[in-house]
Amino acid sequence: MTRIEGHDKVTGRATYSAEYPIEGVTYAYPVQAGIVRGRITSIDAAGALAMPGALAVLSSEDPPELAPDADPELALFQRREVAYRGQFVAVVVADTYENARAAAREVRVTYEEDPHDVRLRGDHPGLYRPEKVNPFYPADTEKGDLAAGLAAAAVTVDVTYTTPAVHNNPMEPHATLAVWSGDGDLTVYDSTQGVSAARAMIAKTLGLPAERVRVVCRHVGGGFGSKGTIRPGTMLAVLAARAVGRPVKVALTRQQLFDVTGYRTPTIQRVRLGADADGRLTAVEHEVAEQSSTLVEFAEQTATPARTMYETPALRTAHRLVRLDVATPSWMRAPGECPGMYALESAMDELAIAAGLDPVELRVLNDPETEPESGRPFSSRNLVACLLEGARRFGWEGRDPTPGVRRQGRWLIGTGVASSTYPAYRRPSQATATVENGGYVVRVAAVDLGTGARTALTKIAATALGVPPDQVRIELGDSDLPPAPLAGGSMGTASWGSAVVAACEEALRDGKHGAADTTDAIKAQQDLARHAFGAQFARVRVDMDTGEIRVSHLLGIFAAGRIIDEQLAMSQFVGGMTMGVGMALMEESVIDDEFGGFSNHDFAQYHVPVCADIERIDAAWIEEDDRHLNPMGAKGIGEIGIVGTAAAIGNAVYHATGIRVRDLPITPARLLT
Amino acid sequence: MEITLRVNGSRRTVEVDPRVSLLDLLRERLGLTGSKKGCDHGQCGACTVLIDGRRANACLALAVAQDGSDITTVEGLADGDRPHPLQAAFIEHDAFQCGYCTPGQLCSAAGMLAEGGPSAVTEDMAADPALTAEEIRERMSGNLCRCGAYPNIVTAIAEVAR
Amino acid sequence: MRSFEYARAGDPADAVARFRPGAMYLGGGTNLVDLMRLGVAEPEFLVDVSRLPLDRIEPDGDGLRVGAAVRNSDLGAHPLVRERYPMLARAVLAGASGQIRNMATVGGNLLQRTRCPYFQDVSKPCNKRQPGSGCPAIAGDHSNLAIFGHSSACVATHPSDMAVALAALDARVHVTGPGGDRVIPMPGLHRLPGDEPERDTVLAPGELVTAVHLPAPPPGASRYRKVRERASFAFALVSIAAALDVAEDGTVRDCRIALGAVAHAPWRCERAERALRGAPAGEESFTRAAGAELEQARPLPRNAHKVPLVRNLIVLTLLELAP
């Protein structure tokens, strides 16, 4: 079965948010703060309003009415304070995009500027321990005696790894089309990962009951977390449309995405590991420093994978946060696991070398019985099987660990391995299944952001109903449908699918209609450690004269429960690993100390992998029969693919060259100096 | 200014502001939203269309400068109801996820297959290389895919190229 | 984007006649439209020269004449260019993407502007964009800016790949303008920033590039090589165009070396070339020549990696070219 919406997508008929044909639409274009921190002293809109086609200018000169408890990133034009460069300080509405954009340049804003600080440092005096880290984990954990564990170790590793700020950069920039009806109801076509969540957030920001708001999103051009919560651009369209009494379209530019749609926080991670003479871990410590804005606390859960990965008598994890004059960081594909596993799995490689052990063997040796930090049993755990199967397929056996000795022409060759992990979450969802026109219609307010949700849910429903997939039609992407959690945290399919299966089962019993809500079922589920695992292997070649690095081969083996659709799963794994290549070798949002924000903010300067960078990526999986998950037996697959890739590549670069680069990305500049 | 274009085979005469890009003309005024805007600066390829049969970034093409040109967008690739072989191959090989880069990939691939000549990875500049996977990857590198569908895109194009 | 008028010129004389203060020539638009959308370029009048009858590549004496409106892709694919100037074909094909090369013209490629991040962001100062406003790149993000020939006013680089090959090939740029026709030898088209970074080239306002003349190709082997952060579709960290002619006795008879992405202009390595002529063609001479050139390098705190990169590229490229 190919993707249900495949035909629409290859013919250009799939409609994304900015593309709904709406009569009388107008265009809004934001004005962004030209300082990093301070206060607006005046906003002069006269010049902008005199421009051709200009309809209105909204700003804090006349703050639009919003709920008093609105999220500070979304509470547009309520305050005069500027919290970061690029923050929206006004918006211009005009009859055409070109006119709106030209008029926006004519808005004159004056400021009173304060000194700013946009640089994360490991010794920053402002570092503090947050109450919790995303979404609800304790910031710190401690088990056993770390000092004793380290003292007892035969080998230790004490290393600091850093990762830069990086941006999700979905191909479709965030776009919103807002339409108010005569009687004050709002319809928002928004590029979002969750229509129910978007509706709730928009309604809350406006102080409206949720029933007055409808959010529609039939196709999304990727999100990778950046569309998981609504962004200021959405509110810009909503407020502008309310002000001019006409539909308003906001399509953010790629540059604006770098300013206001979230990013992965930079991290500074210290990892200390100790192992006995056999290679058994005696201590694991993972300490992380990261940043948030002055507006909102977002604390990424970077050190949490250490709580799950390896058996150790002493384990300490800690998160420290500093509030800087920056935009609020947010979710990006595998928040926490992705940067955290980069540091942990690189450090494990260093430990293997220090202990004279094969890195696959070291990981196998330290595989735990129960979740190390919590002591909870795993619902299933097949990391070892992934490592062994990967090693077999990759031809790992007999690998000479000596670095810098394999040459092919001008290239030095190396291989590396790293583990992957990602939690198997599930959230309450509703769904209905109804007999219509001789088939079934399944309704759930899910969103398909390219993961293949339509296709996967069709298959899940067909299986539950015992009918061929062509007798099932899925309706999603509309907040008028039964409420559902967002597509994020790799929990979409598990959450929606659980409700879809229950609704289908009830429809079978009823003969006509079934409706389900999984809230109680999820509350009642057993307290287990539920995680997907994987192993990634990389072969790289490095030209030491030029610093060029190429990834010749990546192999990922994953254990993620039951795979619902092979082709979709393959695309998800490979897609995640591709983004991991970007993280390893090229992605960095360069912090601009003088002007705030990021100095590289487009696709010419912020590099993501192009077709030529991806020579060979293979993914495969180990079937798991895990009955503690959900009716499908599936763990999420959207995020685990990016977890571990950067470490596997970094470890391979070390194996190739003997150079351990501990700061991502590993660019030619880093190898040459 | 008034300009006349052929768009997917039909003649269109439109009045345009000189600032309007070909991409915005298609998307905002002609209702052809198949061509996508990913960067508006030539850096992603999502807006790729064929101008007089050659692939080009519609975001950097001023509409006024295209007066008299023949434009093919993703909506015009198919032959009536029969999908273009590239469209069929993209579906078959799951060469996309979110689909946002896809129209650009398809138009780019269609243009690329008609190009020939060497590329930056061709060993001998004077020779006409076979369209290997490596050649396809290089030639398709003007089209970013953040979903990472590259391996399947290459497979799909290679199948059509054969 | 500010409003502007647009006109398509019929021939070079017509284009020059239409030019007036505030006007700009429009080639493929891949750089100019980009900069207009950013607010960096704000022409009042665009004279479209992309369809001028300057789209031919023809033999000219023992060289080749390339019209200014020839598309980059046509230049890279032309049989005579591929056969006789493979270094140029490769340089052109190493630039941008297939789509952009289809749009970009030879004239526009030569006159494209720096990719300095501050130059492209009108919310920040930049001497090149706004003379006298300052150069934040010097203390800020200059990781891909100049190591040669920069000034305290500007440390930008010229981003073109094609221009580097043209500099190595001793190409001559033909221009016409209000003051008549003239010929400018490469790399002399582009200036160093000095205290006038707003001027990229020696062209006077209204001067139109009509053609590039390539003299007979240099004897010996030649090569263009570009190092970048990803495998394709990225500007150079450093690039090199080199040609090497070695006599029977194993000494260097002649050589050409030009570097890209290291200066405000394509950087012809005259010192290295001088050091090489007559020297034995081997690693030792190549390393010495690279060293001679790098004596004048003034790397900035965050682009020091370009120094070893230049040294290694010169040596390894010449080694590849040596028989």
Ligand SMILES: Cc1cc2nc3c(=O)[nH]c(=O)nc-3n(C[C@H](O)[C@H](O)[C@H](O)COP(=O)(O)OP(=O)(O)OC[C@H]3O[C@@H](n4cnc5c(N)ncnc54)[C@H](O)[C@@H]3O)c2cc1C
């Ligand atoms: C994403 C991206 C990546 C790129 N990567 C590379 C790369 O890797 N390597 C590389 O070399 N280049 C690269 N480029 C730059 C590209 O090569 C140039 O934009 C292109 O060559 C400019 O040609 P054009 O005809 O489009 O010029 P235009 O944009 O039309 O004009 C550029 C300038 O030249 C002037 N001009 C044009 N024609 C004439 C003429 N005949 N006489 C006088 N003045 C004239 C214009 O007034 C303008 O100032 C890239 C561009 C983009 C957008």
Ligand code: SF4
């Ligand atoms: S280096 Fe030149 S272009 Fe860049 S900011 Fe300085 S003056 Fe401007």
Ligand code: FES
């Ligand atoms: S939108 Fe034109 S290249 Fe990105």
Ligand code: FES
């Ligand atoms: S399919 Fe999503 S960007 Fe290519």
